[in-house]
Amino acid sequence: MQAKFTGKAIRFALRVIPSFRVFNSRPLPEGKIKDGACFSQDSRGNWFLNIVIEVAKSPVRPLDLGIGIDLGLKGLAVLSDTNRILAPGFHSKAEAALAVAQRAHKRRRIKAVHAYTARRRLDFLHNESLKIARAFDWIAVGNVNAAGLAQTSLAKSVLDAGWSSFLRMLAYKAVRHGARYVEVNERFTTQTCSDCGALPDSRPRGIAGLGIREWICSDCGAAHDRDLNAAKNILRRGRATLVAGIPVL
């Protein structure tokens, strides 16, 4: 469907559809509006206009500054530069509101809470992924199987954290900002010492190792935060993959 903005309204190139007044939920990027606009409705009954905009691609940046990202269940992610992205936890907050609405059998209220939570979460993920795509020339993430995990007992946390959406956003925002996005093999990224590269005896492993948050490498003596160490290993593997073109196991 062809669409054109005329001030605050949008007009379609079909005579059967009138002009619509629209609110911009987020500022639109510069670019040509392409065919393929459509309407959608959320669970609350709000209507949205989805438009496709052709944006100029940024030139690919040199591979100077990279970041490794370890996705977590406690927070959304730990970055190799020691920053952490905390989980938004909108869902847990909304759960209380949801329980109240459900007890009172308020169906519209229930729908409203769901719609609000979903939008807040998407906004959060958009913001966080955009910050990373702007700040770094290349982005390395572990190849977590989010869809697989979603079927396990960790399901709720995984869906809550929105891993899949976050990775998808990172990938396309990286391209848009001239950065590179690479997924690396995640195997042993938790157990390898990011300082000396060894798999020391003291590493967190097996079921018993799951609860270990901090450990010291028995080979070189480096003290590690579990997730930060993993993020640093992911960074190293990403660099090797991008620079040498060889995936590192």
Ligand SMILES: [Zn+2]
């Ligand atoms: Zn070590």
